[in-house]
Amino acid sequence: MSAPTTERELIGRSVLAPISWRTPIIMATLAALALFGFALFTPADLDSQIELTGGGAAWQLPDLVLPSRASALALVLVAFALAGLSFWTTQNRRRSVAVPVVFGVCLVLAFLIWAVAGNASGLPLPFLLSTAMTAALPLIFGAFAGLLCERSGVINIAIEGQLLAGAFLTAVLATVAGNPYIGLIAAPVGGxxxxxxxxxxAIKYRVDQIIVGVVVNVLVLGLTSYLFSTVLSDNPLRLNSPPQLPSLRIPLLADIPVIGQALFNQNLIVYVMYVAVVLLHIGLFRSRWGLRVRAVGEHPKAADTVGIDVNRTRYRNVVFGSAVAGFGGASMVAAGLAFTKEVTEGRGYIALAAMILGRWSPTGALAAALLFGFADSLNRVLNNIGSPVPYEILAMLPYLATIFAVAGLVGRVRPPAGAGKAYPS
Structure with a gap:
């Protein structure tokens, strides 16, 4: 092979990064495991029943009945083909988001078909998606809070505490006022x-942002646990019985098979989330405010030289982002559920993982949070209808999805360059 003879060839070859085969190898490995786990060892005489429309939908579709082994095998073969396509795109240095996404959908469908094989109850798909949306809400708002803070240069480990404070104030004030919307107003204040x-x-005293975030989480956890044990437990009817936030059904759209109930028959928090993701994306990437925020997060010294007050921008973003997380905490008691100790159950940390998996983008964080919410909902639904998977394994699904997504499928990601670095006043 002849050596490059021009300066352009030398420069072009020098900037090429080594090819990472991690993603295609992981995809091929998962497809092989699915082949043996979901396809080959499924009895050939079993069928899988999937419900496509809920009981209250105007447009009813018959349940989908599929041969379990053949359907799972077909989906796994598609997954193998996508793994091969991933090897090709990697070899040719082409990025494709659609390939791993479709691959994941195929494996999830193969798993669902295997899990309900021979089950007389079948899989209530609309209910699964609806509960997945509900489970994802605190993760979505928590991820939005994290990216608002980190885009300005402050690492927000305290999302867990902000969700917890929002849930606590929502439960108490909604109960006292007898109005769930009062609780929604209070939730952002707590966050x-x-x-x-x-x-x-983190900003004024320049304490390490990771450490202070963990300390704040412990502080809020201890405070809410103390108040729950000493105040709420003694007066549950007067202080810890929040009314349910009503569902707002959108006619016609809520009757769409499969997805209608999940997207258009929800409470106000879900519809606020739809608006929030659009406004946040436009604000961060299409506005002067977003440009200033990203400048502060990437290169605070350069932002300071052009007249941007770095620390004031960070203060505003941290408080605003924390209010967003507090609003997300309201979703955990919006169904009329009482506040309990550690009601967040680590969702703040999963929200951080969703933010990283989403590459510090509102739409990416939304998709990642929905993935984790789906894993959480799947655990509950399969446990209710009866599944061959042990309950302990199902309970691990959200956390396993978090680990695999962040460690295996994210690839190389770069956070804002100024994140975690204090800036002198």
């Missing part, structure tokens, strides 16, 4: 107060 505490120590 913002926790965010202000984080901002003071």
């Amino acid at each position: 913002a107060l926790v965010g202000l505490l984080l901002a003071v120590f």
Whole structure:
């Protein structure tokens, strides 16, 4: 092979990064495991029943009945083909988001078909998607809070505490007022107060942002647990019985098979989320405010030289992002559920993983949070209808999805360059 003779060839070859085969290898390995786990060892005489429309939908479709082994095998073969396509795109240095996404959908469908094989109840798909949306809400708003903070240069580990504070204030004030919407107004206030505490120590006193975030989480957890044990438990009817946030059904759209109930028969928090993801994306990437925020997060010194007040921008983003997380905490008691100790169950940390998997983008964070919410919902639905998978394994699904997604499928990601670095006042 002849050596490059021109300067352009030398430069072109020098900037090529080594090819990473991690993603196609993981895809091929998962497809092989699915072949043996979901296809070959499924009895050939069993069928899988999938419900396509809920009971209240105007447009009813018959249940989908599929031969379990043949359907799972077909989906796994498609997954193998996509793994091969991933090897080809990697070899040719082409990025494709659609390939791993479709691959994941095929494996999930193969798993569902295997899990309900021979089950007389079948899989209530509309109910599964609806509960997945509900489970994803705190993750979505938590991920939005994380990216608002990190885009300005502050790492927000305290999302867990902000969700918890929002849920606590929502439960108490909605119960006292007898109005769930009062609780929705209070939730962002709780999150913002926790965010202000984080901002003071991380920005003004320049304490390590990871450490102060963990400390704030422990503080909020201890405070809410103490108040729950000493105040709420003694007066549950007066202080911890929030009314249910009503569902707002959109006519016609809610009757769409499969997805109608999940998307268009939800409470106000879901519809606020739809608006929030659009406004946040436009604000961060299509506005002067977003340009300033990203400048502060990427190169604070350069932003300072052009007249942007770095620390004031960070204060505003941390408090605003924390208020967003507090609003997401309201979703955990919006169904009329009482506040309990550690009601968040680590969702703040999963929200951080969703933010990373989404590459610090509102739409990416939304998709990642929905993935984790689906895993959480799948655990509950399969446990209710009866599944060959042990309950302990199903309970691990959201956390396994978090680990595999972040460690295996994200690839190389670069956070904002100024994230975690204090800036002098």
